[in-house]
Amino acid sequence: MADAKPTSAEPKPAGKSWADDDDDTPINTTADAKKDTSEGSLAKAQADGATSWMNGSHGLDEPEFDVNVKLADLQEDPNNPLFSVKHFEDLNLKEELLQAISTMGFRKPSKIQERALPLLLKNPPQNFVGQSQSGTGKTAAFLLNILQRVNLDSLNPQAIVLAPTRELARQIANGCSVMGTMLQDKGLKVFQAVPDPSHRSTDAVEAQVVVGTPGTVMDLLRRKKLSARDVKILTIDEADNMLDLQGMGDQCRRIKNALSKDTQIVLFSATFPQQVLDFVAVFAPKANTITLQVEELTVKGIKQLYLDCQNDEEKYTSLVKFYNLMTIASSIIFVKERVTAAEIERRMTAEGHTVAQLTGALEGAERDAVFEKFRNGTAKVLIATNVLSRGIDVRTVTMVVNYDIPETVDGLPDFETYLHRIGRTGRFGRTGVALSFVHDRKSWQGLMAICKHFQVEPTRLDTADWEHVERMLKGVMHNSRNVVGEIEMD
DNA sequence: AAAAAAT
Numbered sequence: 001m002a003d004a005k006p007t008s009a010e011p012k013p014a015g016k017s018w019a020d021d022d023d024d025t026p027i028n029t030t031a032d033a034k035k036d037t038s039e040g041s042l043a044k045a046q047a048d049g050a051t052s053w054m055n056g057s058h059g060l061d062e063p064e065f066d067v068n069v070k071l072a073d074l075q076e077d078p079n080n081p082l083f084s085v086k087h088f089e090d091l092n093l094k095e096e097l098l099q100a101i102s103t104m105g106f107r108k109p110s111k112i113q114e115r116a117l118p119l120l121l122k123n124p125p126q127n128f129v130g131q132s133q134s135g136t137g138k139t140a141a142f143l144l145n146i147l148q149r150v151n152l153d154s155l156n157p158q159a160i161v162l163a164p165t166r167e168l169a170r171q172i173a174n175g176c177s178v179m180g181t182m183l184q185d186k187g188l189k190v191f192q193a194v195p196d197p198s199h200r201s202t203d204a205v206e207a208q209v210v211v212g213t214p215g216t217v218m219d220l221l222r223r224k225k226l227s228a229r230d231v232k233i234l235t236i237d238e239a240d241n242m243l244d245l246q247g248m249g250d251q252c253r254r255i256k257n258a259l260s261k262d263t264q265i266v267l268f269s270a271t272f273p274q275q276v277l278d279f280v281a282v283f284a285p286k287a288n289t290i291t292l293q294v295e296e297l298t299v300k301g302i303k304q305l306y307l308d309c310q311n312d313e314e315k316y317t318s319l320v321k322f323y324n325l326m327t328i329a330s331s332i333i334f335v336k337e338r339v340t341a342a343e344i345e346r347r348m349t350a351e352g353h354t355v356a357q358l359t360g361a362l363e364g365a366e367r368d369a370v371f372e373k374f375r376n377g378t379a380k381v382l383i384a385t386n387v388l389s390r391g392i393d394v395r396t397v398t399m400v401v402n403y404d405i406p407e408t409v410d411g412l413p414d415f416e417t418y419l420h421r422i423g424r425t426g427r428f429g430r431t432g433v434a435l436s437f438v439h440d441r442k443s444w445q446g447l448m449a450i451c452k453h454f455q456v457e458p459t460r461l462d463t464a465d466w467e468h469v470e471r472m473l474k475g476v477m478h479n480s481r482n483v484v485g486e487i488e489m490d
Numbered sequence: 491a492a493a494a495a496a497t
Contacts, residue, residue: 164494195496215496222496241494248495337492360494386493409492 066293067115072126072286083118085109091117093148096182101144104178110137112290119288120145125232125264127287129239129280131272133299134423135393135430138268139172142235143179145266146209149233152187155206156230160259162214162252163237164245166194166364167371168391172237173211180209193217195364199225214242214251221258228258238390239267240276240416243283256283270297270423271416295455297419302426302434303476304458306447307469309439315403316347318437318463323353323381325470326477330374330396333383334421336404341383344403348381355381358388390420397425398477402436405446413446415453433476 069078076083085091087108088101109117112132120128120141132138146159161176163169173192180188191205193212199219205226210217220226234256236242243249256265265284272280272291281287309315319333335341338359345357356379358370373379375394382388386406406417425432436458438444451458461469 166495213495215494219496245494251495389493407492411491 066296067111068289068291068293069115070289070291071119072288084114085118086114091121091144093121093144094183096186097144097147097179099182100179103181106140112136112138113141115290116141117144119290120266121148122288125149127265127284129267129272129284129287129289129291131269131291133292133297134270134420135299135427137428138270139175139237139391139393140179142237142266142268143172143176146176146233146235147180147183147188149264150188150208152183152208154230155187155189155208156227157191157205157210158208158230159210159233159235160217160231160255161209161211161235161237162217162242162255163211164213164241164248164390165387166213166367167358167388168237169194169212170368171391171393173209176209176211193220193226214248214255217255218251221255228260231259231263233264233266234259235266235268238269238420239280240269240272241390243267243279244276253283271419273416294453298454298456299423299426301429301431302422303431304422304434304436304451304456305461305472305476306436306438306458308444308460308462308464309437310463312439314463315437315439316344318469319344319401319403320348320351320353321466322469322473323348326474328380328477329398330377330380330394331382331399331401332388332397332421332424333381333401333403334389334406335383335385336407338385340404341385344383353381354379355383357383359385360387386417386421388424389417392424393427394424395427395430397427397432398430399433399435400425402434402447405436405438405443405450407446413449413453415450418450419454433473435473 069083071078071083088098088106093101112130116128116130116132116138119126121144130138130141142161146161150158161169161172163172170192173190176190177184180190188209189207190209190211191207193199193205193210193216195213195216199216203225205220210226217226221228236252241248242252256263265287267280267284267287307318309318333344335344338361341357341359342361345355348355356370356373358367358374362370370379370382374382377396389406400422402418402421406414406421408414422432422434425434436447438447447458459472461472463469
């Protein structure tokens with residue numbers, strides 16, 4: 001990081017955007033800015049949002065959006081009121097689940113839950129593919145389906161949940177225990193299948209619900225520590241990522257093949273890019289499906305900004321300047337590479353800042369310790385790779401920094417990762433800030449392509465006018481009050 | 491050319 005990359009040596013006059021000296025850029029910011037005076041409209045959107053929260057009894061008064069519902073049985077009408085349930089009481093859930101829902105403070109189902117729960121709980125069980133914005137209650141939806149269906153008189157595994165990372169799997173397992181609190185007396189057991197030295201000696205898994213990462217689950221199945229015999233639900237979170245990734249996709253398919261043919265397959269994600277939908281349909285055939293239009297995917301409560309830096313080193317100095325400027329509840333700084341995470345942590349720590357770092361380079365126990373510190377607020381600034389880009393739900397996160405613009409293996413802008421990263425804030429009706437750093441033509445073009453894809457107009461900040469940066473950031477951070485939503489589990 | 495995930 002200290003030694004600037006070749007691209008960042010490219011000189012740029014102060015106050016100029018990377019757009020200005022770029023003739024063949026696919027995006028014309030000037031034209032885009034004209035059709036929508038970005039600051040004005042964003043300020044207005046923010047103001048409107050604030051009004052609706054103050055008037056509403058909860059933070060999830062989202063405007064109506066178009067949901068595409070496709071049912072496996074084409075004879076059925078997707079708009080049948082039976083498939084849109086406004087009250088948890090109408091779902092014939094176990095009494096213990098209704099109690100837990102109420103204790104956890106849920107009043108009514110979120111938009112995705114309204115539509116997803118009746119389809120998930122339908123009998124006989126059918127496959128399901130569900131898409132919904134980040135922070136809208138996907139996890140609670142699939143956990144309710146699982147807890148409703150498991151037979152507590154047996155300790156045989158009956159539901160398997162797969163997630164792409166250790167942290168997400170553990171979060172889901174904990175959520176399952178919380179939602180199943182009232183079922184614990186009746187024998188509910190939840191097992192975390194993430195890499196753990198103690199699994200070597202573990203006897204056969206005795207738990208109705210197994211939540212884990214694909215490698216460990218596969219390993220347990222292979223070693224006959226996990227019985228596939230009674231498994232009737234396979235749920236995959238972040239399913240587009242899981243099935244797309246080299247390695248994890250194969251493991252997911254192998255796990256599915258080890259299960260009974262009539263296992264209910266449930267897939268969830270905020271993103272399902274077109275090319276992935278094709279093999280999603282193969283993995284979960286004849287599924288009831290809920291999808292969204294791309295323009296519906298961005299969470300309106302997340303204010304999107306970008307900081308125009310002169311070069312790579314200025315990203316670091318700006319970051320430090322920024323943290324000297326104000327205190328933020330909690331924030332995640334996303335970088336591309338593990339070494340960058342370690343490097344920023346080293347430099348900021350040397351400058352007296354309290355920061356932590358989490359990447360796949362850490363060992364399991366260390367990862368758990370660091371993440372727990374971040375979750376309980378002991379560590380407020382966390383530098384991470386894409387390991388934490390998806391699913392992680394830490395309510396105190398009011399800012400996400402894209403220190404490096406997300407890109408795919410091919411070096412192309414990674415739309416999905418951008419959306420998942422910024423979705424770590426602004427959860428359940430709260431507001432949040434997403435600040436992306438650009439420092440050369442490639443990073444600028446990448447960010448602009450991403451914003452164009454999601455049809456958002458980010459606000460530009462320039463290091464050459466630091467007073468403006470300061471004013472804007474203080475303004476948006478001040479506005480990012482936390483508003484508590486109803487559905488508190490994603 | 492990365493990260494993640496199994497040993």
